[in-house]
Amino acid sequence: MDLAAESKLYCDELKGKINSYGLEITELSTHLQGQLVAVHPAYDLRFDGFAPDTVKGNPKARTNWAIEQLKKAATASKHLGLTAHATFSGALLWHTVYPWPQRPQGLVDMGFSELAARWLPILNHFDSCGVDVCYEVHPGEDLHDGASYEMFLDKVKGHQRACLLYDPSHFVLQQLDYLQYIDLYHERIKAFHVKDAEFNPTGKSGVYGGYQDWINRAGRFRSLGDGQVDFAGIFTKLSQYGFDGWAVMEWECCIKSPEQGAREGAPFIEKNIIEVTKKAFDDFAGAAVDEGFLRKVLGI
Secondary structure, eight states, rough: OHHHHHOHHHHHHHHHHHHHTTTTOEEEEEEHHHHSSSSSSSGHHHGGGGOOOTEEEEEHHHHHHHHHHHHHHHHHHTEEEEEEEEEEOBSSSSSSSSSSOOOOOHHHHHHEEEHHHHHHHHHHHHHHHTEEEEEEOOOTTSOOOOOHHHHHHTTTTTOOOOEEOHHHHHHHTOOOHHHHHHHHHHTTTTEEEEOOOOOOOOOOOOTGGGGOOOSSSSSSEOOSSSSSSHHHHHHHHHHTTTSOOEEEEEOOOSSSHHHHHHHHHHHHHHHHOOOOOSOTTGGGOOOOOOOOHHOOOOOH
């Protein structure tokens, strides 16, 4: 990351080497670093595993390290000619998502104010680099659905770089309408993870999973085509709204191997990509139009 942020020459050479194999870099990801921008003390011990030894056991230093990592990722993205960047928001409030005792008044507002204060310098740096920050809206993050994203967006005053990574699998597990989500937020969706999931609640467990392993949960991630996600609907809506980013396969499945998932997943995505029409299907029935013609059609 340091070298990519410091040297465009290095980035040009790296990109050229990758291109020589017929491949492209779609975006950089700082999910782990983004997570460390905001960590509640209850999670310190486990999230320290994502940080270098020099900042472990020091939450403030860890946060500062994460913020600098994000800024370097913005510069590296610019050097690589990328316009979108994938990350997590981090979380100060997640432990209160289903609160008992109830959340005290003002807690949510304060939490999002603090989250915004940490992210604004990062968003501003991304803006100077011409790169969108695409938050993967995800359980475990303070930005985990549309309502929480809007709270954050309000606190950063609608920052143009506070955008979204769309991944329907997380919405299946939350039982959120992932198609209407595109209608609501399509202008902010700048990255797309193609990942499948299923939700089969039982008399034993539902959304929260009952502390069970993934294979036994009601909500499970699946390889592409094996779950319940309506990808035809998703690709239709993204095409309708003019999304021109990458469709990036993300594999997570508790049953199928990643090798088989990759072999099957790439053709699955290719099959779903829509070549958007440049004309209306009934154009052939049209005729020359002027005011006189329109008046005759109306009988006036």
